[in-house]
Amino acid sequence: MTRPAHASAGEMMTVAAARALKDGDRCFVGIGKPSTAANLARRTHAPRLVLVYESGTIGAKPGRLPLSIGDGILAETADTVVSVPEIFNYWLQPGRIDVGFLGAAQLDRFGNINTTVIGDDYADPRVRLPGAGGAPEIAASCREVIVIVTHSRRTFVEKVDFVTSVGFGAGPGDRERHGLRGTGPRLVVTDLGVLAPDPETCELTLTHLHPGVTRDQARAATGWELRIATDLTTTEPPSETELSVLRALEEA
Template identity: 60%
Template sequence: MPVSKRWGARPCAPAGGKLHKIRKTTASETTVTYTPAELMTVNAARLLRDGDVVFVGVGLPNLACNLARRTHAPRLTMIYEAGVIGAQPARLPLSIGDPTLVSGAAAICSMYEIFAFYLQRGLIDVGFLGGAQIDRFGNVNATVIGAYAHPKVRLPGSGGSAEIAAWANRTYFITPHQKRRFPEKCDFVTGAGFLDGRAARIASGVRGGGPQAVVTDLGLLEPDEAGELILTALHPGRSVEDAVANTGWPLKVAPNVRTTAPPTEAELRLLREELDPRGIYLKGAA
């Protein structure tokens, strides 16, 4: 049964901000709309490969991973920090400890076992995270805005993101593309990216592969050979100028910037009618 029926909720209007139109590739020539949050989520989900073992973060990463499992990656193994391995939730979990994660899961274990026996042994293909700030070298801040001793804003903190960023073989991020979210240097480093370059990460002894992609509502940032995030893809209707203007450092642009594919009707239906009918995640990303 679709989640919208189970919760007693009607499929809601698209959540997450301004609507954009895309044209169907059919003879009917009708249009479908999507929001920046939906665009981010769909493109984040497409990064995941069938068979990946993913340490799932809260917020939009959670939505993206569940969308991937429902579409092109049915053999995706989702791991949640509370100690759930191979989660197959009947509805979208609202937190890493949501009871719906337990039913149908491959295994349940302690948080210690998740981090020590899975993450630190190198068994996690992907760590999927968000963050308040992501800097030039993919370091992430989820702790404070401003000075640590006298912060302007106190954020929720690391949770498991410090360990995930350090040990996952690939780390992906998803966040809106705003200058305040992309400073040249984070106010505080909660999770290590490439520190101040690939050589610095290697020298630190951190074994994970580091950040491989940042999905925003403008496009995609990926690290170059030095570990610096550069613009490699734009979403439909977005421009290089948009991305540069909303980045806090002189953003480099790849020689051949590609254009991402817009969300399909099937992907949007899953997001709106089954995964997030109340817009709990998508509205929060607006």
Template identity: 65%
Template structure:
């Protein structure tokens, strides 16, 4: 999952990075196939080159290794809303068939209060304004749901015309990368469709892990296994973070 997420940034120049799995993937991409990738974090750091995986957007490592640090209003008003960023990379607690995201709350059942999640952060603006959006999360019925408990961030709304109707400049989510495979929006309906399987994973396995009737490409591809260089770089990033603690 992390390696394929990094590979998706092969041609990117700039990436607005979310913390967690997106940050792992973006830093792995910079350490392997795209050393010139400019990493941008919500706290205002541009061109960060962390030597370990940051713990949050406020991690000092991001500012210390950045080419520039700008105020947060400038980051959003000029860089993000100005359409100057190629890719946004987001995680999610829940995602639906049109790549809409929930990171706000989850329904825990009758007579129980809703479970609170970290919230939106900059994700709604990232999804609205980056030229393209990538998502990465683990694949399970708990995460891939027929109906979100709360719509935090709009992906493709209810279909292919919603983004245009709402005046969103970016193309929206172009791929959802999971630990089982890769889903991409259908060009006509914008509904997520299984296009790639990771080695050893079956279509039926992915369907069982999805909360709706998942569409599949006529002949889903199989992703290439991680190379030794990719695994070494990934392990180095993760071990550096543990040593830093």
């Protein structure tokens, strides 16, 4: 069998995010792309990945993709199921989780995330979004955070309208000042490439472009002047196994 000619941009994003998870990691998973990526990782290179969902299911091993964070299949396949106060207080807050996986409606160059309102006036928003959910404390307390988000000027903005979850705040030292014990965003995985914070400035820098994507496309989809790593590399395209497992998951 030959490799399928094209992985879609969305498939490339999911595969790139899955690769960022290491075998044995304990991963706090949200629904949608994070859950798809985490389940793909568990079925490929990271069979001992521990999936933790905010519904209180720890060590879930779902045979199909869950449709919500409280899908029954998570409880049925978990090592243990705990209450919601317990999942946040005993498991997330003390730093027992390695990786938190978050999405964003808006994201700025320091990886701060908005999922609350679009518009300048909180009391009279242009768009009312769902809000915080578990994200502020996931962003604060997981050892590190991976953000998975579609790359566009609407999302990648100079300044987020509302800080729902803190990335690096206004820059170096801000996490420590706020008493946030995790190290913050390690990667931002998009449909165009991968960004990582600069170790000195904490500013998100483009480190990888997915196959077929140009620097100009990434710049055009970013609402600030995008910094590009000097050693910018092309993401390894999805392997035959990654793609077939991902497609089987999404079809099931």
